[in-house]
Amino acid sequence: MIQGYAGSADAGFVDEITFEQFLHRAETLHDDAQRLERGEHVSGPAADEYQARLARSRSFTGLTVTTTSQINNALANPALQIHHGALVTCVFRPATAACLQPTDRSAEPSWSRCRPSCVNAVLTDRDAANLRTHVSVLRHDLDIPGLPEPLRQRIQDRLIAHQIQLADHEASRQSTIPHQEMDSE
Structure with missing residues (x-):
């Protein structure tokens, strides 16, 4: 509904949504890294990868973003694919995600089909x-x-x-x- 409305005009509303998604992802990763530094414990199959991705996310600190394509590339970057659900955190890798069907091309976890035993799962x-x-x-x-x-x-x-x-x-x-x-x- 929103894209139909915004997409009919050259308002740039879709670009605003993408930018807000990028800001939210960056803020979440920053918060996750700070919590980890303060001693938050993580467990689960992807705990090591979670910590590694947070360490790699530091390379994005101070990044100046000037185009929508830069934002889209950052959002698609595997190093930034950490998603928080209601009861588990997902270090998302589409190839190993138990929540996705083999034909799914999703760029995010399917929370309604989440499996806590998934190799992408982390418990913070x-x-x-x-x-x-x-x-x-x-x-x-x-x-x-x-x-x-x-x-x-x-x-x-x-x-x-x-x-x-x-x-x-x-x-x-x-x-x-x-x-x-x-x-x-």
């Missing part, structure tokens, strides 16, 4: 906090009287999967502490 401490809140909601949902059994089972399965994710996140935090202490000695 922020994601873990959101996951804990969701676990509480699921527990509350299980207490609803008269809940149909198939729905109860799906909720129970999701609850167990989230609890496993949280336990793995905390276990990985414990396994990194000795390495950090050894590095500082």
